Amino acid sequence: MTPTIIGIIGIVVLFLALLSRMPVGLVLTLVGFLGFSSLVTLEAGVSLLGNQPFSIASDYGLTVVPLFILMGQFAFHSGISERLYGAAHKVMGHFRGGLAMAGIVACALFAAICGSSVATAATIGSVSIQEMKKYKYDPKLATGSLAAGGTLGILIPPSVAFIIYGIITEQSISKLFLAGIFPGTLLATLFIITIYVLTRFNPNLCPKVPKAELKEMIISLFGVMEALALFALVMGGLFIGFFTPTEAGAIGALGALAIALARRRLGWQGFIAALNETLRITAMTYVIIIGAMIFSHFLVVTQIPAELVDVVSRLPLPPLFIISAIIIIFLIGGCFLDGPSLILILTPIFFPVAKTLNINPIWFGVIVVIMTEMGLLTPPVGLNVYTISGVAKDVPLEDIFRAIFPFLIPMIICVIILMFFPEIALFLPGLMR
Amino acid sequence: MTNGKIDYFIRIVHSLSKVFNQVALVGLLAMMLLASGNVIVRLFYKPILGTFEIVGFLGSVVVFFAVAYTQVQKGHISVAIVVSRFSQRTQAIIGVITYSFSIILCLLIAWQSILIANDLKQGGELSHTLRIPFYPFVYGVTACCVLWSLVFLIDLFNSIAQAVRK
Numbered sequence: 001m002t003p004t005i006i007g008i009i010g011i012v013v014l015f016l017a018l019l020s021r022m023p024v025g026l027v028l029t030l031v032g033f034l035g036f037s038s039l040v041t042l043e044a045g046v047s048l049l050g051n052q053p054f055s056i057a058s059d060y061g062l063t064v065v066p067l068f069i070l071m072g073q074f075a076f077h078s079g080i081s082e083r084l085y086g087a088a089h090k091v092m093g094h095f096r097g098g099l100a101m102a103g104i105v106a107c108a109l110f111a112a113i114c115g116s117s118v119a120t121a122a123t124i125g126s127v128s129i130q131e132m133k134k135y136k137y138d139p140k141l142a143t144g145s146l147a148a149g150g151t152l153g154i155l156i157p158p159s160v161a162f163i164i165y166g167i168i169t170e171q172s173i174s175k176l177f178l179a180g181i182f183p184g185t186l187l188a189t190l191f192i193i194t195i196y197v198l199t200r201f202n203p204n205l206c207p208k209v210p211k212a213e214l215k216e217m218i219i220s221l222f223g224v225m226e227a228l229a230l231f232a233l234v235m236g237g238l239f240i241g242f243f244t245p246t247e248a249g250a251i252g253a254l255g256a257l258a259i260a261l262a263r264r265r266l267g268w269q270g271f272i273a274a275l276n277e278t279l280r281i282t283a284m285t286y287v288i289i290i291g292a293m294i295f296s297h298f299l300v301v302t303q304i305p306a307e308l309v310d311v312v313s314r315l316p317l318p319p320l321f322i323i324s325a326i327i328i329i330f331l332i333g334g335c336f337l338d339g340p341s342l343i344l345i346l347t348p349i350f351f352p353v354a355k356t357l358n359i360n361p362i363w364f365g366v367i368v369v370i371m372t373e374m375g376l377l378t379p380p381v382g383l384n385v386y387t388i389s390g391v392a393k394d395v396p397l398e399d400i401f402r403a404i405f406p407f408l409i410p411m412i413i414c415v416i417i418l419m420f421f422p423e424i425a426l427f428l429p430g431l432m433r
Numbered sequence: 434m435t436n437g438k439i440d441y442f443i444r445i446v447h448s449l450s451k452v453f454n455q456v457a458l459v460g461l462l463a464m465m466l467l468a469s470g471n472v473i474v475r476l477f478y479k480p481i482l483g484t485f486e487i488v489g490f491l492g493s494v495v496v497f498f499a500v501a502y503t504q505v506q507k508g509h510i511s512v513a514i515v516v517s518r519f520s521q522r523t524q525a526i527i528g529v530i531t532y533s534f535s536i537i538l539c540l541l542i543a544w545q546s547i548l549i550a551n552d553l554k555q556g557g558e559l560s561h562t563l564r565i566p567f568y569p570f571v572y573g574v575t576a577c578c579v580l581w582s583l584v585f586l587i588d589l590f591n592s593i594a595q596a597v598r599k
Contacts, residue, residue: 020516021511021515021517022534023509025509026509033538047545050545051549053542054549057493057496057574058570059492062492063492066461066495242472246468250464253469254465275458279454279458279461279495280502280503283496283508381512
């Protein structure tokens with residue numbers, strides 16, 4: 001058997017084994033180890049199992065992962081979300097669909113200090129769904145918009161998804177973070193337009209909400225300041241090159257902790273809960289990263305990425321068509337895999353193809369992250385939908401899955417806009433040296 | 434083993450996982466304080482020597498000392514969509530297979546880590562700046578993987594019990 005055939009068998013076995021409910025990271029490790037051993041030697045395979053875990057876990061560059069997760073966890077426990085949603089509610093709540101729009105704006109603002117979509121959806125969802133319920137908003141509009149809005153958590157920096165993509169493709173995390181700002185803002189705007197269109201055609205979805213007084217609006221805006229200041233500090237430091245991404249994560253976590261303590265919102269229990277939750281997500285993510293790295297070693301010796309590059313470069317098709325095909329594969333993968341697994345399994349296969357097509361790796365990262373966002377919404381494994389379902393227990397899960405479909409359209413539109421105007425993503429990273 | 438002994442074993446493994454998790458927790462706090470402290474100190478004075486090395490070592494502590502407790506909490510992501518549709522018995526049988534593979538993998542990693550740590554110890558491998566030995570951290574990986582395999586062993590017991598239950 002040729003290495004490529006063994007590689008294809010390995011990929012098929014991987015996808016079958018993934019369905020066995022074995023932890024994703026261990027499935028990747030097992031298939032990668034067996035495949036690598038069969039193509040090289042058992043000794044080399046066992047040695048790969050020994051050296052990869054420690055060298056990955058002790059890599060300074062990777063410590064950015066727990067620190068940005070910690071920042072998001074402290075922000076989650078700090079009460080910032082209530083002030084963000086409060087401000088957005090006061091300013092735009094009286095518009096048609098305004099409370100749902102305020103949810104999107106609050107998600108976008110919270111995303112600027114949190115790198116996780118699930119945490120963004122859970123945090124803003126727990127504040128805003130109650131408000132929308134109070135004003136008798138349609139539950140499907142409320143939950144669907146928030147599940148979608150929450151996905152902004154990984155597009156607007158900081159973002160664990162960009163960090164993982166940056167690690168596996170050896171791209172600058174700072175540049176990836178900057179590349180996410182405008183597309184994230186664009187997507188938030190498209191979500192708001194979607195809410196406007198939905199409520200315009202069906203005004204029953206959202207009863208009128210009284211307008212806040214100007215004074216109230218202005219006061220509420222002060223609640224946004226601390227989040228924006230923290231975002232400016234972290235991204236500013238990265239942009240001018242004063243911090244490494246790890247340091248930015250540490251400063252961000254310390255800043256979020258300081259805000260939580262200053263506001264007297266974080267007790268001892270919350271503090272420990274934030275640390276424990278960070279450890280859980282970190283261990284889970286690293287196990288997948290380690291497995292993906294071992295699996296990539298196997299992929300390299302199968303020569304599948306190289307063969308794929310060779311085949312694709314000979315295809316008489318425009319790059320846009322090939323990228324569209326890759327996007328569809330990510331979309332299908334996203335239906336079954338969580339965010340980190342999706343990025344870590346599919347990127348090593350398709351990144352070399354993108355490079356051959358002379359596609360900017362930072363731009364490709366933005367597209368991969370948007371596809372990951374869609375994967376967080378699509379059934380059967382739409383993690384954000386499950387998260388919102390946990391917050392809005394009275395809304396059936398199927399209703400929320402149905403409610404997110406109108407919000408997949410702006411995501412597709414966002415990808416199309418980025419295909420024709422890549423500068424939206426590449427302008428800010430282009431300013432960095 | 435009697436039920437009492439199994440319960441005792443489960444209690445010990447879960448308590449150890451919690452203790453290891455607390456070590457990871459301290460490591461995480463230290464990592465945040467050191468990395469941010471380095472930024473603040475170098476603003477006014479000069480960088481803290483060896484920060485990169487210590488943060489890297491702490492990374493291995495944070496990750497590996499938390500893996501076992503994450504497994505206790507069933508926090509490792511898996512795709513349950515297909516298996517959850519099967520009967521309890523079939524789920525248990527699949528569990529027996531996957532937990533067995535998981536135990537083997539953890540023990541293989543643990544075994545290889547011991548060999549690497551022994552080599553590092555004998556070779557006197559030290560970090561570049563602070564001259565900290567690598568091997569204790571690699572032994573740490575071994576201990577954590579063994580503990581992780583014990584948590585899987587408990588899951589394996591449960592699956593076997595479910596599979597043979599009439």
